[in-house]
Amino acid sequence: MNPQSEENLVLQNTITPFNQSGLTFAVIPDTYLGSLSDLYRYDAIVVRCTSLMLTRQLILSIRSVVRNNVFLKPLYLLSSHNHGTATFSLLIDGVVRDFQDLSTLTRNISSLNDQVSQIRPMIGIEKEKSSLIAFLVFNHSRQIKKMEPVPDRESKMGFYYPILSKIDSIGTGGRSSFDLLDQAEKEGLITGQFSHSGYLCSECLGGFLQYREVCPGCQSSDLRTEELVHHFRCAHVAPKSEFSRSNPSQPLQCPKCHHQLKHIGVDFDKPSSIHHCQQCHGDFQNYWVKAKCLDCGHDQKVEYLVKKIFKEYELTEYGREWIEEGQYFTNQIKNKMVADSMTWDAFVQSVGFHVSEGKRGRNFLVTVSFDNYAEVAGQIGKENELRFLEEIMQMIKASQHTADIRTVKVPHIYFTLFSIEEDEAEAIARRTVFLINHLIRDNLGIGRNVIRYTCEELTHSYLQAWNQALTMTKPEAK
Amino acid sequence: MILEDIYRFWIEAGWEKAVRVFWYFIVFELVRYVVVDYFVVIIHFLDRFINRKKWQMAYQQLHAEQPLISVIVPGKNEGKHLFKLTRSLAEQTYQNFELIVVDDGSDDQTRIIGRDLESIGLIDLFISNDVRGGKASGANIALHFAKGKYIVHFDADCSFDNDAIEKSLLPFYYDPRIAAVGGNLEVRNDRESLATTLQAIEYLKVILVGRMVTSYLNIYRIISGAFGTFRTDVLKRLGGWDIGPGLDGDITVKIRKLGYRVHFEPTANGLTSVPNSFRKLTKQRLRWDKSIIRFRLRKHRDVFYPNAHFRFINMFSSLENIGYNLILNLKWLIYIFDMVINFHHLLMYIIPANILLYTLANYFQFFAIMLIVRNPQDKHRLFWYIPAMVFYTGYYLRIVRFIAHFKELFLRESYKDPWNPLKSSMKAKAMKI
Ligand SMILES: [Zn+2]
Ligand SMILES: [Zn+2]
Ligand SMILES: [Zn+2]
Numbered sequence: 088m089n090p091q092s093e094e095n096l097v098l099q100n101t102i103t104p105f106n107q108s109g110l111t112f113a114v115i116p117d118t119y120l121g122s123l124s125d126l127y128r129y130d131a132i133v134v135r136c137t138s139l140m141l142t143r144q145l146i147l148s149i150r151s152v153v154r155n156n157v158f159l160k161p162l163y164l165l166s167s168h169n170h171g172t173a174t175f176s177l178l179i180d181g182v183v184r185d186f187q188d189l190s191t192l193t194r195n196i197s198s199l200n201d202q203v204s205q206i207r208p209m210i211g212i213e214k215e216k217s218s219l220i221a222f223l224v225f226n227h228s229r230q231i232k233k234m235e236p237v238p239d240r241e242s243k244m245g246f247y248y249p250i251l252s253k254i255d256s257i258g259t260g261g262r263s264s265f266d267l268l269d270q271a272e273k274e275g276l277i278t279g280q281f282s283h284s285g286y287l288c289s290e291c292l293g294g295f296l297q298y299r300e301v302c303p304g305c306q307s308s309d310l311r312t313e314e315l316v317h318h319f320r321c322a323h324v325a326p327k328s329e330f331s332r333s334n335p336s337q338p339l340q341c342p343k344c345h346h347q348l349k350h351i352g353v354d355f356d357k358p359s360s361i362h363h364c365q366q367c368h369g370d371f372q373n374y375w376v377k378a379k380c381l382d383c384g385h386d387q388k389v390e391y392l393v394k395k396i397f398k399e400y401e402l403t404e405y406g407r408e409w410i411e412e413g414q415y416f417t418n419q420i421k422n423k424m425v426a427d428s429m430t431w432d433a434f435v436q437s438v439g440f441h442v443s444e445g446k447r448g449r450n451f452l453v454t455v456s457f458d459n460y461a462e463v464a465g466q467i468g469k470e471n472e473l474r475f476l477e478e479i480m481q482m483i484k485a486s487q488h489t490a491d492i493r494t495v496k497v498p499h500i501y502f503t504l505f506s507i508e509e510d511e512a513e514a515i516a517r518r519t520v521f522l523i524n525h526l527i528r529d530n531l532g533i534g535r536n537v538i539r540y541t542c543e544e545l546t547h548s549y550l551q552a553w554n555q556a557l558t559m560t561k562p563e564a565k
Numbered sequence: 566m567i568l569e570d571i572y573r574f575w576i577e578a579g580w581e582k583a584v585r586v587f588w589y590f591i592v593f594e595l596v597r598y599v600v601v602d603y604f605v606v607i608i609h610f611l612d613r614f615i616n617r618k619k620w621q622m623a624y625q626q627l628h629a630e631q632p633l634i635s636v637i638v639p640g641k642n643e644g645k646h647l648f649k650l651t652r653s654l655a656e657q658t659y660q661n662f663e664l665i666v667v668d669d670g671s672d673d674q675t676r677i678i679g680r681d682l683e684s685i686g687l688i689d690l691f692i693s694n695d696v697r698g699g700k701a702s703g704a705n706i707a708l709h710f711a712k713g714k715y716i717v718h719f720d721a722d723c724s725f726d727n728d729a730i731e732k733s734l735l736p737f738y739y740d741p742r743i744a745a746v747g748g749n750l751e752v753r754n755d756r757e758s759l760a761t762t763l764q765a766i767e768y769l770k771v772i773l774v775g776r777m778v779t780s781y782l783n784i785y786r787i788i789s790g791a792f793g794t795f796r797t798d799v800l801k802r803l804g805g806w807d808i809g810p811g812l813d814g815d816i817t818v819k820i821r822k823l824g825y826r827v828h829f830e831p832t833a834n835g836l837t838s839v840p841n842s843f844r845k846l847t848k849q850r851l852r853w854d855k856s857i858i859r860f861r862l863r864k865h866r867d868v869f870y871p872n873a874h875f876r877f878i879n880m881f882s883s884l885e886n887i888g889y890n891l892i893l894n895l896k897w898l899i900y901i902f903d904m905v906i907n908f909h910h911l912l913m914y915i916i917p918a919n920i921l922l923y924t925l926a927n928y929f930q931f932f933a934i935m936l937i938v939r940n941p942q943d944k945h946r947l948f949w950y951i952p953a954m955v956f957y958t959g960y961y962l963r964i965v966r967f968i969a970h971f972k973e974l975f976l977r978e979s980y981k982d983p984w985n986p987l988k989s990s991m992k993a994k995a996m997k998i
Contacts, residue, residue: 303684315692315694315706317698317702319808320808321804321807321808322698322699322701322702322705322805322806322807322808323702323705323804323805324698324702324705324706324709325705325709326709342804343804343805344804356696356698358670358694358695358696358698358702358706359692359693359694359695361692361710370690370710371690372690372691372692372693373680373683373684373691
């Protein structure tokens with residue numbers, strides 16, 4: 088083998104880092120078939136386009152890597168064409184002609200990455216849900232307000248919602264992405280408006296159908312259609328072909344009375360037309376229209392096709408909050424009280440009240456954060472999540488004074504250490520976190536520590552800054 | 566008092582005078598409608614008895630062959646009758662048939678109903694024309710697509726005894742010279758009004774007995790389009806039906822001209838609805854009677870000319886028809902004039918006696934009908950209406966017929982008849998048929 092071509096082969100299947108304006112780009116040829124999970128390390132992705140089909144494949148693959156938020160990475164196409172109408176145009180952040188163009192994108196990339204960094208990666212969320220979340224998060228991150236179905240030859244129904252259907256097709260246990268959207272609409276995350284409707288195969292819900300008229304007798308589509316001719320003077324009626332003519336310039340001649348048919352409306356007319364099946368030789372006016380599914384081969388009368396309404400969706404206010412606050416992680420325990428803890432609002436009020444009272448001694452706030460709460464929650468299971476949090480609350484409570492309070496706001500847990508010295512507070516915090524880590528490691532078999540903590544003094548200025556930060560992260564609507 | 570008067574008058578007048586006064590009745594009516602009827606009824610029973618083996622053979626042959634039959638139903642705005650018709654057909658003892666319905670430019674729900682019935686398989690072929698072409702063209706379309714060995718032509722508003730198709734097929738196997746079979750039609754809505762009751766009696770007289778008579782005399786002339794069965798090959802050879810009205814009689818004459826026999830089968834029974842008021846009945850009869858003139862005298866005048874197609878029996882058949890319908894009508898007029906001019910002073914004696922004679926003759930004929938009708942017990946009710954038949958057939962129908970003949974002979978009105986589309990009528994008139 089020619090070493091030159093071998094080298095090309097290697098390059099064709101390699102992610103090449105490229106540094107520009109302080110950013111690191113991952114340059115991927117569209118022939119790339121390797122792992123995509125490391126792409127989270129780069130600031131942006133550049134796909135080198137040689138073939139539309141391969142490019143499409145690769146983009147869809149990248150946009151479906153949920154792990155470490157790879158699917159949210161800024162992604163650009165390196166191509167000499169515009170691709171504005173390509174089915175993947177909604178999935179890319181832009182097209183560049185050469186590497187020099189990348190420098191003009193630095194601001195866009197930074198602001199995109201800023202937004203994306205606020206979105207915690209999804210782990211431990213069931214596949215179906217994560218694909219829906221990824222769909223909503225992606226569109227939200229790209230400020231796509233109206234999520235419309237896009238015509239697409241590669242999608243089962245002929246339409247797909249970037250990026251939802253792609254994720255769907257790699258396996259959601261047969262549940263279609265459309266069901267996920269219906270469900271999300273029911274939950275109030277999105278609202279759907281009629282976009283258009285179409286018909287699907289009743290067997291496999293495929294949207295690619297071949298329509299044709301068939302003989303009602305033998306289902307053949309080998310039909311010949313002819314006009315009927317009615318000769319007034321003798322009342323003879325027959326298909327036109329049975330009225331002969333000696334040469335094409337001559338008028339038709341009636342086979343019954345042998346008169347010529349010269350003048351339509353005076354000598355004759357054409358009352359209707361009729362279809363003749365060339366297979367079974369049946370005659371009929373009323374053919375069936377059948378649709379053959381190009382996916383599963385099922386052939387059906389159009390009356391039996393499934394009518395599908397495609398909607399365009401918009402995120403509701405609730406849906407936006409749901410995404411921005413990462414509430415999909417906590418949905419399970421959101422409305423349940425964790426015993427021995429306060430609600431977040433009550434906790435914030437109580438802390439403020441206590442500090443402003445100015446009692447003697449110093450006050451500390453310990454913030455315990457899970458590195459990956461979703462992973463932990465996924466391991467313990469939904470049913471045990473509440474009990475698990477309650478156990479942690481009891482451990483914290485055991486190391487506090489009676490006046491201290493606690494709250495849970497996953498992936499964080501906050502507790503107070505009022506009227507205490509700094510080194511004592513630090514020691515209590517460290518020991519408590521050590522115990523919690525121990526508990527989790529023992530119970531879940533996770534080999535590393537899963538929580539970190541900070542211990543900060545609750546001064547007036549700290550509370551002020553804290554309150555400010557809280558109001559900033561709250562949605563404007565509130 | 567008056568009856569006594571009349572009675573005494575005729576006793577005193579004697580036979581010679583009675584014959585002179587009632588010549589019309591004795592010469593035409595008595596012979597034609599009473600003597601012949603009984604004669605034919607007797608012949609019928611004898612024939613069925615003597616040839617019972619042959620009829621049995623015909624039955625076995627039909628069922629051994631089980632040919633496909635095409636039931637064709639052309640018509641305009643008949644959609645409302647179609648479902649009932651398919652129900653009636655589903656009950657038939659003979660089931661190897663296809664049903665072809667032609668919608669002749671209907672402007673109601675017919676097309677939708679027909680398509681529905683076609684899609685669920687109750688109609689085998691439904692052909693819907695956007696423009697009306699007339700009854701003949703509708704039947705011809707059906708004929709063109711018919712695949713059956715025999716064609717059964719039905720009207721959509723008729724219903725049939727469940728052995729009607731079978732009974733109308735047997736004659737073809739009984740006598741291979743038979744190419745067309747007419748079925749019997751009775752009135753379905755006979756209890757609806759006086760008009761329908763009188764028509765019920767008339768149908769029994771004219772169709773059941775009348776057609777048996779003409780069939781035995783081999784001068785049967787009209788196979789009703791409401792229920793007629795034909796050999797498909799013969800119909801196709803003739804190029805199907807020609808433009809109407811009177812196409813039923815026309816096709817029968819054409820079949821006879823080819824040398825085939827035309828048979829009336831009294832045991833093949835259908836029911837039809839008739840006009841329920843005298844006003845509607847008059848309209849219908851004017852149309853029918855006009856067609857007699859047109860098709861007997863104009864289009865098929867060649868049956869009177871000695872040429873290659875000439876057959877004595879065809880001429881006789883037409884003469885009988887024309888005679889009894891046209892010439893007798895004129896004779897009747899002459900008779901009335903005769904009476905009014907020569908016996909005007911005796912009219913008060915003649916008219917009641919005339920009515921009495923006719924009524925007696927009608928009862929006499931009604932008994933003949935009772936001998937052959939399929940369920941006589943249903944017909945007893947009609948017995949009380951027989952006296953009214955004198956006025957119905959003797960005066961009402963005669964006057965209507967007279968008007969029709971007059972209009973058609975001198976004004977050629979049937980060409981203006983809305984029964985045919987204008988385009989066809991114009992053609993026909995230009996062709997002098
Ligand atoms: Zn012609
Ligand atoms: Zn076919
Ligand atoms: Zn399918």
